[in-house]
Amino acid sequence: MRSLIRKHRLWKTTIAQAALLALALVFCAPFIWMLSTSLKTPDHIQSDSTDPIPKAWFLDYHGQRVRVRPLRRRRGRLEAQIRSGPYRGRTLLVRPGRIHNGVYLDWRNYKKGFEEFPFLRYLWNTLVICGLSVLGTVLSCSLVAYGLACVEWSGREALFWVMLCTMMIPGQVTMIPLFILFKNLGWINTILPLVVPTFLGNAFFIFLLRQFYRTIPPSLLEAARIDGGGDLRIWARIILPLSKPALLIVALFTFINSWNDFLNPLIYLLNDRKYTLSIGLTMFQGQYNSDWGPMMAMSLIMSLPIIILFFLTQKTFIQGVKLTGVKG
Amino acid sequence: MKHFRPTSPFHRWPVGVAFCLPLIAGLAMFTAFPVGMSLYYSLCxxxxxxxxxxxxxxxxxxxxxxxxxxxxxWNTFYYAMVAVPLGMVVGLLLALLLNLKIKGLAFYRTLFFLPTVVPLVASCVLWNQILNPQQGLINEFLRFLGLPAAWLPGWLTSVTWSKPALILMSLWGCGGGMVLYLAALQDVPQELYEAAALDGARAWHRLRHVALPMISPVLLFTLIMGLIGAVQIFAQAFIMTNGGPADSTLFYSLKLFNTAFTEYRLGYASAMAWVMFVLILLATLGVMKLSNRFVYYHS
Incomplete structure (x- = not known):
């Protein structure tokens, strides 16, 4: 009986493993496609867009292996142009059998991308906005959460509930009046509309931090108060160090949100010197829609920092998703 | 003589208000004021x-x-009604598979979650090519399966297939829900399954009558958040299709954005925003009311 159950379990896990492996492949395919397309020559993208391994055509010519580009067939022979080495540019007529396929990584997509796309400037613009947003959000949210969780005063519950209710309001409702407000302040085409609001708290993260601060024993705060510590001191010396894991979650999610933000930079940043990576990549796609290699290269370059950040902070990240219920 | 206790609520309110000043100022300036103005503009x-x-x-x-x-x-309703439940089902399926105590759980969880951290703009650019009818990954795969050329969907170039294309793309990001479902499934006490098994419940019944009720609060939460998110879908349509072909991906937010920032009809756009707000509120309330019958809160 027991061995029967074990056999049944073995079957079950084997099927589950097979299903997971297949699903993993499906989920991976877009990443593999992005990487391999970014390294393919335009010819290879045209001729074999699903080949995961970037390849090119090669030919032995005067004892050297040179890359060629097949142009057309002529009387059973292939006209091909040499694309590398000292004979670059020369056109030959060869037997089709002489040309063979080989692995070839074409880094020119990246070179072209970086030339056409002012990556470093957009990166800098994005990092400035991300950095200030993280600073503003962490600072303001932890101060407010302290005021809501660790200071007893009448009205804090009411304020908390008002804050929760405002989370229901979709951004589209406030979008237009805020645009007018920032226009009247002369803030259009500056980073201020993207950054200043982060210094005035974020309902979602205040909620998260308040839950965390309520788990800090009141006796600890009481003792600090009796020792003569002011509230600001208690916040800085006790609460901040204690809540490091929660603050890390807030910082991480804020960083990723503002790195990925699309709508706000689209509304407020009008000049291509001010663009973030999101907006820059959108404009790049508008201009080079048919040039797949550089597009994939730039998408990859934009995603890579976030993917690396995710791998470095995976534990915190997954913890944050479980706590807040939404991804970054 | 009257004594002030140091922890008296009335004594400490200036401190509390001082700490909450950023929130109070933020709510006034960036929520209350614009909400009021938006209502006013919608009448202008x-x-x-x-x-x-x-x-x-x-x-x-x-x-x-x-x-x-x-x-x-209609376009937004179609998208939300298909993408959200389908994403939940796939996410739940992944979570159930991972909950079978198989090897490499952390690896699979990371892999399925990874698409959700890819910047939206980057995944739009990527999927624009994956969905390309001639050389895209999906149609090449369908061709490989032997589908005749006439049957291959035109995806973003076809009025019929443009919304399913965006739904397919949204499924790639169902890992966020999966992480939550998996965490909830792991919290279900083992004794409940054992008790059910002793009562002769088969795997399907254990899922239907033990696991699903136990994680139903999480399902409800992801349903509501998913609906709110889906109703506001914007970047995909703006970047990939600009509403086309033939307005088949003209979603609510895109129409609102175009009305405001390309036609410069701010009053009309504000009215749209208010209708959206009311619709989201009604949908949320409706789901909450329906959920009373299905959601089980254990405390």
Whole structure:
């Protein structure tokens, strides 16, 4: 009986493993496609867009292996142009059998991308906005959460509930009046509309931090108060160090949100010197829609920092998703 | 003589208010004020370069007779109604598979979650090519399966297939829900399964009558958050299709954005925003009310 159950379990896990492996492949395919397309020559993208391994055509010519580009067939022979080495540019007529396929990584997509796309400037613009947003959000949210969780005063519950209710309001409702407000302040085409609001708290993260601060024993705060510590001191010396894991979650999610933000930079940043990576990549796609290699290269370059950040902070990240219920 | 206790609520309110000042200022400036102004603008004719002029409910009347508005409502409804439940089902399926105590759980969890951290703009650019009817990954795969060329979907170039294409793309990001479902499944006490098994419940019944009720609060939460998110879908349509072909991906937010920032009809756009707000509220309340019958809260 027991061995029967074990056999049944073995079957079950084997099927589950097979299903997971297949699903993993499906989920991976877009990443593999992005990487391999970014390294393919335009010819290879045209001729074999699903080949995961970037390849090119090669030919032995005067004892050297040179890359060629097949142009057309002529009387059973292939006209091909040499694309590398000292004979670059020369056109030959060869037997089709002489040309063979080989692995070839074409880094020119990246070179072209970086030339056409002012990556470093957009990166800098994005990092400035991300950095200030993280600073503003962490600072303001932890101060407010302290005021809501660790200071007893009448009205804090009411304020908390008002804050929760405002989370229901979709951004589209406030979008237009805020645009007018920032226009009247002369803030259009500056980073201020993207950054200043982060210094005035974020309902979602205040909620998260308040839950965390309520788990800090009141006796600890009481003792600090009796020792003569002011509230600001208690916040800085006790609460901040204690809540490091929660603050890390807030910082991480804020960083990723503002790195990925699309709508706000689209509304407020009008000049291509001010663009973030999101907006820059959108404009790049508008201009080079048919040039797949550089597009994939730039998408990859934009995603890579976030993917690396995710791998470095995976534990915190997954913890944050479980706590807040939404991804970054 | 009257004693002030140091922890008396009345004594400490200036401190509390001082700490909450950023929130109070933020709520006033970036929520209360714009919400009020938005309601006012929605009753105005407001071409951006001249001041708003009150016209009563005319914007709302015009909305009621605007076929492109209704089309955008339909497109958004279609997308939300298919993408959200389908994403939940796939996410739940992944979580159930991972909950079978198989090897490499952390690896698979990371892998399925990874697409959700890819910047939206980057995944739009990527999927624009994956969905390309001639050389895209999906149609190449369908061709490999032997589908005749005439049957291959045109995806983003076809009126019929453009919304399913975006839904397919949204499924790639179902790992966020999976992480939550998996965490909830792991919290279900083992004794419940054992008790059910002793009562002769088979795997399907254990899922239907033990696991699903136990994680139903999480399902409800992801349903509501997913609906709110899906109703506001914007970047995909803006970047990949710009609403086309033939307005088949003209979603509500895209129509609102175009009305505000390309047609400069701020009053009309504000009216759209308010209709959206009311629709989201109604949908949320509706789901909550329905959920009373299905959601089981154990505390």
């Amino acid at each position: 004719s407001y071409p951006i370069f001249s001041p708003p002029r009150l016209i009563g409910l005319r914007n709302y009347q015009e909305l009621a007779g605007d076929p492109r508005f209704w089309l955008s409502v």
